Amino acid sequence: DSSGNTVVVRKLKDGRLMPKFDPEVLENVKSLKLREDDVIILAYPKSGTHWLFEIAQMLKLGTTDVPVVSKSDFMIEYVKQDILDAKPLPRILNTHYRFHDLPTDIHTKKPKILYIRRNPKDASVSFYNHTIKLSKYYEYSGQFSDYLRLWVEGVDYGSWFDYVKEYEEVCQNSDLDILSLEYEQLKKDLINEVRKISDFLELERNEELIKDISERCTFSSMHSRKGHLTGLADGQSIMYRKGDVGDWKNWFTVAENEWFDEVYKEKMKDSNLKFVYEL
Numbered sequence: 001d002s003s004g005n006t007v008v009v010r011k012l013k014d015g016r017l018m019p020k021f022d023p024e025v026l027e028n029v030k031s032l033k034l035r036e037d038d039v040i041i042l043a044y045p046k047s048g049t050h051w052l053f054e055i056a057q058m059l060k061l062g063t064t065d066v067p068v069v070s071k072s073d074f075m076i077e078y079v080k081q082d083i084l085d086a087k088p089l090p091r092i093l094n095t096h097y098r099f100h101d102l103p104t105d106i107h108t109k110k111p112k113i114l115y116i117r118r119n120p121k122d123a124s125v126s127f128y129n130h131t132i133k134l135s136k137y138y139e140y141s142g143q144f145s146d147y148l149r150l151w152v153e154g155v156d157y158g159s160w161f162d163y164v165k166e167y168e169e170v171c172q173n174s175d176l177d178i179l180s181l182e183y184e185q186l187k188k189d190l191i192n193e194v195r196k197i198s199d200f201l202e203l204e205r206n207e208e209l210i211k212d213i214s215e216r217c218t219f220s221s222m223h224s225r226k227g228h229l230t231g232l233a234d235g236q237s238i239m240y241r242k243g244d245v246g247d248w249k250n251w252f253t254v255a256e257n258e259w260f261d262e263v264y265k266e267k268m269k270d271s272n273l274k275f276v277y278e279l
């Protein structure tokens with residue numbers, strides 16, 4: 001980048017950059033044995049993975065009184081088969097992997113899959129704050145402006161553009177049992193989205209529970225839950241930072257925004273996806 005910083009990650013054979021996960025897990029992911037009653041959450045990082053995990057967990061267990069678990073333990077990126085097999089049921093597994101990296105059992109066991117996407121401006125701001133500012137995952141002292149250019153090319157997990165275009169195609173054409181959700185829609189009408197997820201998971205949950213879950217899963221409620229995932233950095237929650245639609249306006253300059261819109265237009269010219277940037 002312009003300030004001469006590099007981000008330390010692993011480079012895959014196809015050129016994608018990845019965080020440094022255990023290579024053994026990475027190699028075995030396709031043969032990971034799943035169950036029919038697993039729920040899989042797919043999301044590009046910072047698009048609402050944990051939010052959806054929490055909702056899905058409450059719906060599956062039929063209560064808002066759920067154990068506080070480390071969602072990282074339920075990331076396909078971290079689990080070896082023996083660890084996975086020892087997990088309590090029902091299992092909700094999340095991952096940021098691309099389609100061709102997913103366990104092949106998704107085609108045979110057909111677990112239900114929840115896919116969530118978020119507008120790229122907020123996702124990039126959230127990723128910058130998470131990996132650079134809060135967790136200090138990388139030795140990177142560049143500013144957001146520098147990071148944004150890296151992000152557009154693809155940081156951890158590769159390009160956002162490739163990711164969402166790939167899953168756009170998957171949602172349209174694959175034989176998977178998949179529900180496509182939007183972060184901004186959850187923000188706008190959480191109760192309705194919780195109901196939709198419940199129906200998709202074929203859980204006959206009553207209205208009272210749906211309402212309770214939507215109240216327990218607002219940003220402020222999740223943020224204030226003690227002991228939630230990944231703890232704090234400098235007194236701030238790493239995972240539950242701001243939870244807004246449109247925070248990008250506090251980070252993008254006018255010129256960066258115009259530049260980004262041009263990049264978007266070019267990279268997404270074959271896509272029918274629409275994103276919401278403000279509510």
Ligand code: A3P
Nearest residue numbers: 046047048049050051126218219240241242243
């Ligand atoms: P911000 O950094 O913009 O606050 P992921 O779980 O995929 O890593 O996504 C994290 C982002 O989702 C963070 O965004 C986080 O605050 C936001 N988020 C988590 N729970 C939320 C909720 N209940 N409502 C709104 N946003 C939420």
